[in-house]
Amino acid sequence: MRLSRYFLPVLKENPAEAQIVSHRLMLRAGMIKQQQAGIYSWLPMGFKVLKRIEQIVHEEQIRAGHIPLLMPTLQPADLWRESGRYDDYGEEMLRIRDRHGRDMLYGPTNEEMITDIFRAHVESYKQLPLTLYHVQWKFRDEVRPRFGVMRGREFYMKDGYTFDLTREDALHAYNRHLVSYLRTYERMGLQAIPMRADGGPIGGDYTHEFLVLAETGESEVFYDSEVTDLTFGDREIDYDDRAQCQGVLEEFTSRYARTDETHDEALFNAIPEERRRVARGIEVGQIFYFGTKYSEAMGATVNTPDGKKVPVEMGSHGIGVSRLVGALIEANHDDKGIIWPEGVTPFHCGIVNLKQGDAACDSACEALYAALSAKGLEPLYDDREERAGAKFATMDLIGLPWRITVGPRGLANNLVELTSRRTGESEEMSAEAAVARIVEIYASV
Ligand SMILES: Nc1ncnc2c1ncn2[C@@H]1O[C@H](COP(=O)(O)OP(=O)(O)OP(=O)(O)O)[C@@H](O)[C@H]1O
Numbered sequence: 227m228r229l230s231r232y233f234l235p236v237l238k239e240n241p242a243e244a245q246i247v248s249h250r251l252m253l254r255a256g257m258i259k260q261q262q263a264g265i266y267s268w269l270p271m272g273f274k275v276l277k278r279i280e281q282i283v284h285e286e287q288i289r290a291g292h293i294p295l296l297m298p299t300l301q302p303a304d305l306w307r308e309s310g311r312y313d314d315y316g317e318e319m320l321r322i323r324d325r326h327g328r329d330m331l332y333g334p335t336n337e338e339m340i341t342d343i344f345r346a347h348v349e350s351y352k353q354l355p356l357t358l359y360h361v362q363w364k365f366r367d368e369v370r371p372r373f374g375v376m377r378g379r380e381f382y383m384k385d386g387y388t389f390d391l392t393r394e395d396a397l398h399a400y401n402r403h404l405v406s407y408l409r410t411y412e413r414m415g416l417q418a419i420p421m422r423a424d425g426g427p428i429g430g431d432y433t434h435e436f437l438v439l440a441e442t443g444e445s446e447v448f449y450d451s452e453v454t455d456l457t458f459g460d461r462e463i464d465y466d467d468r469a470q471c472q473g474v475l476e477e478f479t480s481r482y483a484r485t486d487e488t489h490d491e492a493l494f495n496a497i498p499e500e501r502r503r504v505a506r507g508i509e510v511g512q513i514f515y516f517g518t519k520y521s522e523a524m525g526a527t528v529n530t531p532d533g534k535k536v537p538v539e540m541g542s543h544g545i546g547v548s549r550l551v552g553a554l555i556e557a558n559h560d561d562k563g564i565i566w567p568e569g570v571t572p573f574h575c576g577i578v579n580l581k582q583g584d585a586a587c588d589s590a591c592e593a594l595y596a597a598l599s600a601k602g603l604e605p606l607y608d609d610r611e612e613r614a615g616a617k618f619a620t621m622d623l624i625g626l627p628w629r630i631t632v633g634p635r636g637l638a639n640n641l642v643e644l645t646s647r648r649t650g651e652s653e654e655m656s657a658e659a660a661v662a663r664i665v666e667i668y669a670s671v
């Protein structure tokens with residue numbers, strides 16, 4: 227992409243309405259535009275990041291054996307009357323009536339609809355285990371939408387639903403989700419810590435929230451500092467191996483890590499004092515095993531091997547895809563702007579031409595652009611007639627992890643400059659070496 231032909235409406239001034247840095251930077255970098263409280267248009271660069279995140283989510287879900295489908299945003303109220311949640315959900319549910327007077331709603335989540343799909347098409351235990359998921363817009367009429375896309379009213383979520391014959395199988399599905407989520411967040415360059423969460427009215431231990439530590443997080447969190455040393459890394463995982471998945475769950479959840487909802491002072495104080503941490507976090511996902519709550523209410527049963535009919539065991543598992551864009555920026559920025567991790571960056575590399583219109587500089591930039599594109603990478607070439615300072619400021623604001631700078635002085639010696647956005651360090655090298663370095667960096671992402 228050439229910046230002169232792109233749509234990147236960067237703001238010069240700090241938007242007054244933004245209280246936290248991610249919201250401010252998303253507006254300034256031209257990623258989103260608010261259309262109503264908590265409802266945003268995703269402008270081209272914001273949309274690109276959203277799609278990159280969604281892509282990682284899909285890849286990791288499919289790797290875990292989970293199957294994508296797509297359910298509609300609008301749902302019939304009658305399904306929610308069956309589960310009893312039509313009345314329970316309260317003001318957060320956006321209720322709509324069509325021209326025939328039928329009650330509908332904009333889905334805040336999809337347990338009812340997926341259970342309806344299941345009961346229509348699955349009869350036998352032989353069709354289990356089954357995990358179906360989608361990435362779809364949700365609507366929750368939050369009392370206080372704020373912090374930009376972090377707490378929107380319309381937001382993009384991955385929600386997956388597991389169906390199993392036995393509780394034991396359902397807990398394996400839970401563990402599989404925990405592992406796949408660890409991989410997902412790590413690929414984005416994020417540390418998200420599984421913390422024991424509150425099961426709400428359903429109760430039980432089988433729910434964890436994934437939290438990204440950030441001062442602006444809405445949840446207060448308490449944890450043993452050892453949890454931040456854990457990484458999943460590039461270890462091999464066999465998602466059918468129950469012991470291995472259970473082992474990962476134990477490794478990542480045995481140390482104390484809880485949000486204020488489940489915090490237990492006595493347990494926390496049993497940790498050596500120097501390891502006790504109280505901080506804030508952003509909830510970027512949650513996994514939940516709830517058994518037969520919906521299958522019983524909605525008659526979703528399966529035939530067992532010995533000819534009985536039992537309600538299917540279920541769980542639901544969510545990732546806040548649009549919230550993650552904000553959370554990533556909260557965790558990766560400096561006073562000049564965003565610093566995208568390589569896994570989610572909207573463009574792989576920026577190209578800055580210090581002397582637009584100079585024949586040598588222009589052709590060197592074009593050659594870089596072509597060479598990077600030929601390697602399957604997406605460069606963003608700042609080909610505007612702007613001062614160098616303005617070009618650098620834009621690149622720093624939008625946060626591409628790598629920048630190649632081309633100027634007449636360097637070119638005289640066949641050199642360009644490769645700069646890391648994160649460290650600010652620059653290195654001179656030939657254009658070919660710069661391309662090779664960028665290719666190498668992304669090959670391992
Ligand atoms: N209003 C929202 N705006 C953006 N993302 C959201 C919003 N509500 C929930 N999410 C994201 O969707 C994920 C799964 O939804 P879940 O039902 O667990 O949300 P939740 O627990 O109600 O969230 P919260 O406690 O933040 O209101 C959450 O972990 C979060 O990342």
Ligand SMILES: [Mg+2]
Pocket residue numbers: 435509511512
């Ligand atoms: Mg939650």
